[in-house]
Amino acid sequence: MRPADLLRRKQAGLPITVLTAWDALSAALVAEAGADALLVGDSLAMVVLGHPTTLPVTLEEMLHHCRAAGRGLAGSCAAGQEPLLICDLPFLSYQCSTDEAVAAAGRVLKETPAAAVKLEGAEPETLAVIDRLVRSGIPVMGHIGLTPQSVHRLGYRRQGNDEASRQRLIHAADALQAAGCFALVLEHVPAELGAELSGRLQIPVVGIGAGDACDGQVRVTADLLGLTPRQPPFSPPLLPGRQRAVEALRQWIADQPRPAALPAAPTSPAPPAAPHC
Numbered sequence: 030m031r032p033a034d035l036l037r038r039k040q041a042g043l044p045i046t047v048l049t050a051w052d053a054l055s056a057a058l059v060a061e062a063g064a065d066a067l068l069v070g071d072s073l074a075m076v077v078l079g080h081p082t083t084l085p086v087t088l089e090e091m092l093h094h095c096r097a098a099g100r101g102l103a104g105s106c107a108a109g110q111e112p113l114l115i116c117d118l119p120f121l122s123y124q125c126s127t128d129e130a131v132a133a134a135g136r137v138l139k140e141t142p143a144a145a146v147k148l149e150g151a152e153p154e155t156l157a158v159i160d161r162l163v164r165s166g167i168p169v170m171g172h173i174g175l176t177p178q179s180v181h182r183l184g185y186r187r188q189g190n191d192e193a194s195r196q197r198l199i200h201a202a203d204a205l206q207a208a209g210c211f212a213l214v215l216e217h218v219p220a221e222l223g224a225e226l227s228g229r230l231q232i233p234v235v236g237i238g239a240g241d242a243c244d245g246q247v248r249v250t251a252d253l254l255g256l257t258p259r260q261p262p263f264s265p266p267l268l269p270g271r272q273r274a275v276e277a278l279r280q281w282i283a284d285q286p287r288p289a290a291l292p293a294a295p296t297s298p299a300p301p302a303a304p305h306c
């Protein structure tokens with residue numbers, strides 16, 4: 030799957046499915062399930078690295094996880110049928126300067142099997158970065174609405190609730206399309222806005238907590254499988270995966286054969302007497 034194939038799916042009215050992966054195991058699961066694209070999202074900072082936000086994850090760590098996900102893809106589906114592999118650019122890898130952003134995104138394409146990057150926001154500086162990346166041959170997926178890298182400014186609140194915020198998001202979506210994004214993630218906004226932007230834009234709008242009418246849906250796989258301790262309200266689990274896994278492991282531990290009676294503890298030799306001075 031290539032970025033242009035996602036556009037073709039939108040034009041043909043076919044749904045687009047994107048799932049996150051963070052290593053070879055999760056990537057193979059997602060590929061075998063038949064997702065169109067696999068996102069090595071910086072949510073891995075929280076989901077598998079145990080950080081409280083996505084901010085601490087480094088570019089080196091994203092490259093490491095993306096390489097592992099790429100290895101999981103190889104062999105898990107027929108040649109030519111692999112999902113599009115997209116890697117998130119982590120916080121501060123693209124905000125400091127356009128040159129640094131090109132270097133970071135370039136490393137993703139040179140050092141991993143990813144064929145596209147995703148980055149958050151649509152500030153003028155971000156749009157300039159996207160324009161430069163696209164002109165350098167690097168496909169870019171945008172991300173607006175709830176943008177976890179801005180948690181300290183915006184929190185995890187739903188965006189687009191009032192008219193001013195709605196207009197800002199419409200303007201941002203138009204600008205991302207004009208800057209050359211091949212698709213965009215729209216996170217935690219009213220369903221009507223998801224529907225409106227999907228109808229308005231030519232590029233696919235892939236929603237999470239943005240209603241069913243988006244061109245596609247993206248989910249954090251660990252949330253969907255119920256493996257994370259808590260899931261966001263807009264991403265309910267499909268199964269109680271964590272509970273089932275713990276139960277199965279407890280059962281395995283309980284099933285270990287135990288000797289009928291514990292062997293008598295070996296008697297240890299008496300310690301040498303303390304020397305007298």
Ligand code: KIV
Nearest residue numbers: 049070071072214247
């Ligand atoms: O990092 C991530 O997993 C994401 C998805 C929530 C879209 O950006």
